[in-house]
Amino acid sequence: MSFKDINPSYMKKLLFILAISVLTLQGCTQPSESVEAAVAAGSxxxxxxxxxxxxxxxxxxxxxxxxxxxxxxxxxxxxxGATLGRVLFYDKNLSLNRTVSCGSCHKQASAFDDDVALSKGFANARTTRNSMSLLNLRFYKSGRMFWDERVPTVEKQALQPIQNSLEMGLTLTELESRVKSLTYYPDLFQKAFGSPVIDSVRIAKALAQFERSIVSYQSKYDKVKQGLETFTAAEARGEQIFLTAPNAGPGGGGISCAGCHTPPMFITSTPAGGFAFPLESGINGQNRFKSGSLRNIATRKFLFHAGTITDLNAMFTGPQPVPAHGVPPQDVAAMIAFLNTLTDTAITQDPKYADPFR
Known part of the structure; x- marks a missing residue:
């Protein structure tokens, strides 16, 4: 059968189907960024x-x-400013393939650290260190961030994961372009900074404001300090051990935790050394790492910069106990009881810190 024998109406339909097929195939070979942009536009x-x-x-x-x-x-x-920071913090458009956000590795339900030892980046590669909790970072006096204190301020820290090749994978130019392309941002920048101008400096400032606003203050420990509740005997003993130095007298000896984790926020700018940390380069190339806040430590699944400790009992009684001189067996339960009083469940459920895209 020749083409001239084909019904003209049928020929038109055939040509139409072929045209659609060609366009579809062309669409499948478009750069991934175009596809991602289309997805983002409808998100x-x-x-x-x-x-x-x-x-x-x-x-x-x-x-x-x-x-x-x-x-x-x-x-x-x-x-x-914190409202804008919250949106940026949870916006997956800030990663190369739009699959992860800052909140992916700093989960509210996990006291703003991760629920795995080493977090996954945009391409599923693992980070090299455990995601440090963001609780109370405003109280770290020196302002230096990351386990090895490699950046001087929260503002500098805020942009590092976005640019990291394992974590979020964008350049600052790409970051600015992404944020400018999203229609909900100009008004947020206008309210936060007085104009709709969008740049990486303002992005960093907004993220830093949100991160500094994450302050824990509603634990049992706080209620005791306000005279609203009282410690149990075990909790009170645990606090005594926590605060006092070893060999401080009959029945009064402790383990000096407060030297590196100073109440009431249980944080200090004094880096910790050794303990249960794997031997690797830390602050200034030494085996020393930042002392993070102990608030909500009882609810965290992985502890220390490598995520090598998985519960408080293992921290005190494992092969490399913290502190290095160990805790007497009869005091371990008291220490754990006290550390449990630092748990603040309100902050893990507060809507102002929650993912606004859900």
């Missing part, structure tokens, strides 16, 4: 309810904040 917009990030902290915490707050004068926390 959910964030929930933009206004929350108060300037809560009045209890007196025992406020006193510590005055002495240790690392907020710079040119970037104080504001409600609009």
């Amino acid at each position: 959910a917009r964030p929930e933009l309810a206004s929350y108060n990030y300037l809560v009045e902290l209890p007196a025992h915490i406020q006193q510590a904040l005055v002495a240790t707050d690392n907020s710079p004068a040119n970037n104080p926390i504001t409600n609009d």
Whole structure:
């Protein structure tokens, strides 16, 4: 049968089907960025309810904040700035293939650390260190961030994971372009900074404001310090062990935890050395690492910079105990009881820290 024998109406249909097929095949071979942009354009917009990030902290915490707050004068926390920071923190468009966000490795339910020892980046590659909890980083007086303190401020820290080739994989130019392409950002930048200008400096400032706003102050420990509750005998004994030095007298000897984890935020700018850490380069190439806040430590699944310790009992009684001189067996339960009083469940459920894209 020749083409001239084909019904003209049928021929038109055939040509139409062929044309559609060609266009479809061309669409399949378009650069991935075009496909991703199309997906992003149809993605959910964030929930933009206004929350108060300037809560009045209890007196025992406020006193510590005055002495240790690392907020710079040119970037104080504001409600609009932290709101913008929250959206940026959870926005997966800030990773190369739009699959991970800052919140992917710093989960609210896990006290803003991860629920795995080493986190997965945008291409499923593992990070080289455990994701440190973001709780109370505002109280780290020196302001230096990461386990090895390699950057001087929270603002500098905020952009590092985005540019990291394992974590989120964007350049700053690509980051700015991504954020500018999303229609919900100009108004957020306008409210936070007084104009809709979008750049990496403002992105870093907003992220830093949100991260500094994540302060734990509603644990049993806090209620005890406010005179609203009392410790059990075991909790009180645990606090005594935590605060006092070894050989401090009959029945009073402790393990000096407070030297590196100073109440009430249980954080200090004094790096810790040795203990259960694997031997690897840390601060200034030494086997020393940042001392993070112990708040909510009882709910975390992986501890220390390598995520090598999985529960508090193992931390005190394992082959490389913390502290190195160990805790007497009769005191381990008391120490764990006290550390449990540092758990703040309110912050892990507070909507102002939750993913706005859900």
